Amino acid sequence: MSAHSLSIRDLHASIGDKPILKGLTLDIPKGEVHAIMGKNGAGKSTLAKIMAGHPDYTVTSGDVLLDGESILGLEPDVRARLGLFLAFQYPMEIPGVTIANFIRAALQARLPEGEELEATDYYAKLYAKMDALSVPRNFTSRSVNEGFSGGEKKRCEILQMAMLEPSYAVLDETDSGLDIDALKIVSAGVNALRGPNIGMLVITHYQRLLDYIVPDKVHVMSEGRIIHSGDKDLALKLEAEGYDWVEKQFGESGIKAA
Amino acid sequence: MSISTTPPPENGTSNRWPAWFRKEQQEAWELFQFLPQPKRNDEPWRFANLKAIDLSEFHAAAPSQDAAALVARSSAHTDLAAKLVFANEVLVHNDQVGLPAGVLLLPMEEAAKNHEELFRKSFMTSDVRLGSKKFAALHHAHLHSGAFVYVPQGVVIEKPIEIWHWVEGENATIFPHTLIVLAEGASATVIDHFVSSRDERSLAIAVNDLTLGTNAKLHYVGVQEWSDKATAFHINTTEVEKEGVSTALQMNLGGAYIRGESDSHLLGEESRSVMLSINPASGTREIDQRTFQDHFAPRATSDLLYHNALADSSRTIFAGLIKVEEAAHETDAYQKVRNLMLSDEAEANSMPGLEILADNVRCxxxxxxxxxxxxxxxxxxxxxxPPxxxxxxxxxxxxxxxxxxxxxxxxxxHLGEILDRKLGF
Incomplete structure (x- = not known):
């Protein structure tokens, strides 16, 4: 654990009475990209929502530290302003709220009381990021995600990330619903944001995304825990051989046998 | 003296209005006295707060103390065809820089004198049938002035005409009126602003008549920003001839008690009326709206969309009727009211209604x-x-x-900016 990491410590969480996370530990240092892979139902998306502070989930023990400070007691908006970003698997549609106004409100919320966002600079930056992500400029006046294709929604998630410049980003199944061209654009957008000032956690079901966003580390999640970690070659092995071997070797039954 | 016991001046010293109109005013006064105050069991007043429409404490408005200040405050749109400002029903500003030739934009009494036929053809010609007939009669009886807009055949006004109606004085009453006549193929945008000079209790009984000839296009907006202590009636009648398109929006951003009545007559084939309303209700505000989409001709369309957001212990009532008369085949009528409840104490009442006498319609x-x-x-x-x-x-x-x-x-x-300011962005 370091002062420059997003650190998840022995996290247990549940929805209602049902435990979902059962002692998950993970450390994402700034400057690195980590991937979490796992079968459907492993709890991957739940982990993302819990980190962001979704009210439906209860953390029963453990901690999540952002640069050494616990964020578990904080509201979702406070966590976001501290530098945590979640790219949603299913971004919400917000009728009547334009993308430009939405992102402006998010940036405005990060300014000290009484300070106003400078409109000209804002639009210049917004247009530059939109161009880079091949998001048409007229999208600024469209309602957030309303009537967008799957690819457009995901590009707009990355656009928001680019504008908000988080110190840690969790990308929840950003590849789902994308064709190969959209995947390339989104991946290029993510890669452009990589660097020493950001740590990323990429959650995915398929190895395909990791061909484009090459991770520093790959973790396998099963039944609410990280059961195995490796380098990027682990993803290739999972793709070729499936999850059964890793669950057998490192999963709950494997641990008990050991 | 209460406005409800004040008769209009018999002949008075003023001859502002022509004699025939003053006679009408006396008749309207008699009608006002004759018609009963709405009662609990009257269908058009179902769920209504009848205490709120007791007019006994309101009196006639005195002339505004500082009209110049109100003119200075009458500033919304920067690029206008014309602007009229009324302070307590007195025309105090009249700027017509951008009006095409032939367009008439006059105080109503002048129109009644000099364009009598045009005026008579469209001034309060329809029966007020959504409940406020009595209050419309009081309006007619006491009408002092108002805006008369006539756009001749084929004339298109690109920029908006802005009309400001100010009320000033504790318990003061005003009777704003906007009458718009678009001849065949004419097109215009008119924005009515309803504003209180101070944070005072007041009464406004406002009427607008929108008359659209064949293939005419009108955008009409009422931006209602009365003080949070105000009582107001907004009574609208819209008549659309063949292929005309009326798009009317009422934004209720102020007031303690607002009664809105909007009555669209689709008179010509393929005519269209779009009826919109934006209602942010908070505190103890009550917004009571009654609507009528009356289809007389084939293949006409009407499209109503009202959005209410209710905070605190505010209250809204919506009662809307779509009626398709026998001849109105292939009518396409749509009516939707959405209530966004922001508080457990708020109350929204919705009563949509349909009456179909023709075949092959979509409602x-x-x-x-x-x-x-x-x-x-x-x-x-x-x-x-933040949340x-x-x-x-x-x-x-x-x-x-x-x-x-x-x-x-x-x-x-433009309206988005007004809304932003009102909602505190």
């Missing part, structure tokens, strides 16, 4: 009520937007979807 109506969507809130908070601002943005968006229906980008933007 849909519905009312929905819902709370803030938790997933939308979480999504916005996950971007760092209060997130809720405001969602409400702004909820109203924004109504503004989009104007299908007039500059007008949409």
């Amino acid at each position: 849909t109506h519905g009312a929905t009520s819902g709370e803030l969507n938790e997933d939308e809130l979480f999504y916005m908070m996950a971007r760092g937007i 209060k601002q997130a809720a405001q943005l969602i409400v702004r968006g909820f109203f924004g979807t109504v503004l989009e229906r104007l299908e007039n980008e500059p007008l949409h933007e």
